[in-house]
Amino acid sequence: MTSEAADSTQAVGTIAPAADPGFLQRHGATIEYLLIPGAALAGALVVFGIFVAMFGKNPLDLYFYMYYGAFGTWFSWQNTLTRAAPLILTALCTALPAQLGMVIIGGEGALLIGALTATSAALVLQGMPPLIVQIAMVCAGVIGGGLWIMLSGALRQFRGVNETISSLLLVYIALAILNHLVEGVMRDPASLNKPSTREIGAVNMIGSIPGTDVHWGLVFGLIAAIGAYILIYHTVFGFAARVAGGNIRAAKIVGLGVSRLILTICFLAGGAAGLAGMIEVAAVQGRTNANLAAGYGFTGILVAFLARQNPLAIVPVAILLGGISASGGLLQRRLGLPDASVLVLQGIIFVFVLASDALYGRIGFLKGKS
Amino acid sequence: MADGSIGLWTVPLAVLGGAIRVSTPFLFVSLGECITERSGRINLGLEGTLVMGAMSAYGISYLTGSPWLGVLAAGVAGALLGALHAGICSLPRVNDIAVGIALMLFGTGLAFYLGKPLIEPTAPRLPAIDFGWWSDIPQLRAALRINVMFLIGVALAPILYWAFRTTRWGLLIRTAGESSDAARAMGYSVLLIRLRATMVGGFLAGIGGSFLSLFYPGSWNEGLSSGQGITAVALVIFARWDPLLCLWASLAFGGAAALGPALQSVGVTSGYHLFNAAPYILTLAIMIVTCSPKRTLTGAPAELSITR
Numbered sequence: 001m002t003s004e005a006a007d008s009t010q011a012v013g014t015i016a017p018a019a020d021p022g023f024l025q026r027h028g029a030t031i032e033y034l035l036i037p038g039a040a041l042a043g044a045l046v047v048f049g050i051f052v053a054m055f056g057k058n059p060l061d062l063y064f065y066m067y068y069g070a071f072g073t074w075f076s077w078q079n080t081l082t083r084a085a086p087l088i089l090t091a092l093c094t095a096l097p098a099q100l101g102m103v104i105i106g107g108e109g110a111l112l113i114g115a116l117t118a119t120s121a122a123l124v125l126q127g128m129p130p131l132i133v134q135i136a137m138v139c140a141g142v143i144g145g146g147l148w149i150m151l152s153g154a155l156r157q158f159r160g161v162n163e164t165i166s167s168l169l170l171v172y173i174a175l176a177i178l179n180h181l182v183e184g185v186m187r188d189p190a191s192l193n194k195p196s197t198r199e200i201g202a203v204n205m206i207g208s209i210p211g212t213d214v215h216w217g218l219v220f221g222l223i224a225a226i227g228a229y230i231l232i233y234h235t236v237f238g239f240a241a242r243v244a245g246g247n248i249r250a251a252k253i254v255g256l257g258v259s260r261l262i263l264t265i266c267f268l269a270g271g272a273a274g275l276a277g278m279i280e281v282a283a284v285q286g287r288t289n290a291n292l293a294a295g296y297g298f299t300g301i302l303v304a305f306l307a308r309q310n311p312l313a314i315v316p317v318a319i320l321l322g323g324i325s326a327s328g329g330l331l332q333r334r335l336g337l338p339d340a341s342v343l344v345l346q347g348i349i350f351v352f353v354l355a356s357d358a359l360y361g362r363i364g365f366l367k368g369k370s
Numbered sequence: 371m372a373d374g375s376i377g378l379w380t381v382p383l384a385v386l387g388g389a390i391r392v393s394t395p396f397l398f399v400s401l402g403e404c405i406t407e408r409s410g411r412i413n414l415g416l417e418g419t420l421v422m423g424a425m426s427a428y429g430i431s432y433l434t435g436s437p438w439l440g441v442l443a444a445g446v447a448g449a450l451l452g453a454l455h456a457g458i459c460s461l462p463r464v465n466d467i468a469v470g471i472a473l474m475l476f477g478t479g480l481a482f483y484l485g486k487p488l489i490e491p492t493a494p495r496l497p498a499i500d501f502g503w504w505s506d507i508p509q510l511r512a513a514l515r516i517n518v519m520f521l522i523g524v525a526l527a528p529i530l531y532w533a534f535r536t537t538r539w540g541l542l543i544r545t546a547g548e549s550s551d552a553a554r555a556m557g558y559s560v561l562l563i564r565l566r567a568t569m570v571g572g573f574l575a576g577i578g579g580s581f582l583s584l585f586y587p588g589s590w591n592e593g594l595s596s597g598q599g600i601t602a603v604a605l606v607i608f609a610r611w612d613p614l615l616c617l618w619a620s621l622a623f624g625g626a627a628a629l630g631p632a633l634q635s636v637g638v639t640s641g642y643h644l645f646n647a648a649p650y651i652l653t654l655a656i657m658i659v660t661c662s663p664k665r666t667l668t669g670a671p672a673e674l675s676i677t678r
Binding site: 168175342 | 461463465467468472477478479480482483486601603653661662664
């Protein structure tokens with residue numbers, strides 16, 4: 001009854017009297033941020049179950065194998081975490097510019113360019129101590145990917161070119177550059193069927209976290225996510241970025257350097273995705289070839305939206321979606337589902353998450369918060 | 371000449387033929403997107419619609435033996451995806467660009483899922499009309515083997531141009547795109563107008579996809595469309611939301627996309643991948659030249675979120 005009363009007072013626009021500050025009032029927003037995406041995820045799983053049932057598969061088997069393939073065993077956990085590492089970084093590529101109100105969806109392109117520059121650095125520095133090569137690869141990957149997305153940001157700021165479209169076009173251009181170099185000047189003559197660059201060398205690989213098969217990329221991702229969170233929510237720079245994202249005119253009036261904000265944020269965003277490319281080279285592939293275009297950049301967009309562009313929330317969401325893609329192989333083997341079923345599920349989740357945006361502030365029992 | 375070797379003339383001829391062949395999907399997607407954007411909403415999901423259209427057309431053509439039924443199925447699949455986009459966008463506080471990205475992933479995934487059994491079989495293709503019968507040069511004849519769909523697309527552009535200017539629904543779409551308040555004041559539902567515009571846009575984009583699988587390249591596989599859909603969306607922006615300019619821009623794009631294979635056919639293989647990226651580079655270059663941070667683009671529907 002109290003909540004209804006609060007509703008009606010809100011509806012007429014009067015200032016609500018200071019009601020008892022109950023648990024829901026204080027934590028309503030947080031509960032909402034957990035409840036609504038959770039419900040969207042559950043809804044998407046139900047719809048996917050129905051979809052699979054139409055093809056004569058048992059949805060309960062589906063859910064079991066998805067859980068088993070993602071989080072059921074230590075082996076599947078390691079597989080999940082290995083896939084989560086690049087997803088955290090490519091999600092940051094969408095989430096950081098989102099603080100400025102920009103929709104960047106070109107993480108895949110920055111990942112490919114980062115992989116190329118990191119590989120080039122390693123090949124140039126062959127013979128140097130591994131630590132130096134690895135540091136150079138990180139720098140090269142971050143700078144390569146960073147400049148790639150910064151291009152989208154600069155085009156937006158200085159030429160008014162829509163950043164969503166330009167960043168996506170840059171994905172295809174990055175893929176063309178990668179194929180051109182890998183089949184041309186950078187080609188290892190020994191790679192016959194699958195054109196690739198030379199290997200960066202086993203000593204230069206970044207290896208696994210001791211006691212696991214999960215590579216160090218996961219730690220890189222965690223550090224980047226925590227760093228991005230601190231940058232956005234606990235520094236003056238991040239505050240300025242969020243002001244500019246909320247109201248660009250207000251930001252200009254108070255004298256914020258909007259150009260500098262856009263270029264820096266886009267560089268950091270692309271740098272994160274470029275780092276993902278470097279990790280895929282230095283921890284998984286050992287060389288650059290077309291295998292790197294595995295769609296991590298596109299799944300990262302979904303991760304960012306599901307995490308509501310919050311850098312810390314990206315970590316669990318990336319693990320969740322890493323788990324979904326890790327279970328893809330098991331679904332193929334045990335249920336005979338095509339490998340694209342992971343894509344379908346991701347698409348359904350994305351649609352549900354966006355549609356659930358309409359629910360914020362409308363759930364009856366959570367109302368009454370200021 | 372007699373033995374058909376025409377040397378370097380192969381390249382412009384192949385580009386001409388390519389401009390006609392490759393431009394058709396660009397043309398249909400951009401005309402469809404033109405209708406949607408004129409109503410004040412942007413559908414970035416047409417990349418997914420294109421792939422979904424290609425898959426449904428191939429599947430239905432294979433099952434029924436009629437490629438034209440396949441084209442229809444592609445249109446219906448596109449319209450359904452359009453309805454999904456418009457339906458979600460009708461909810462309050464939902465961003466149409468984000469929904470487009472979601473449907474891009476969803477449409478592509480669904481098409482790959484349902485299209486798995488279609489990679490092997492061969493479906494009946496769309497017929498072509500031989501406009502080059504008067505010539506002895508095989509390359510010219512190949513370039514002039516034109517599909518009816520291209521002609522329909524070419525006819526559609528001026529029809530749409532006329533319809534936007536003079537017909538009742540053309541004016542309604544433009545009103546919804548320029549000022550939703552004005553449309554509402556006249557007693558029309560903006561959401562309903564945009565739903566229909568997005569569905570028609572999806573229908574045309576689906577048909578564009580059917581051309582990919584049923585005529586050129588003429589088979590179904592997962593690498594069929596690589597960004598044609600999103601390029602066509604960008605094309606609408608620099609065609610200034612004008613259906614006639616969409617036609618010329620599509621032709622230019624088709625030519626650019628045909629450059630790589632054309633050069634390869636005369637033995638220029640270095641830079642093959644870079645030439646294949648020509649449409650994307652061209653799109654980006656034209657957007658850089660034509661956009662401006664100072665003013666909104668002339669001709670841009672005022673309600674469109676992407677121009678702001």
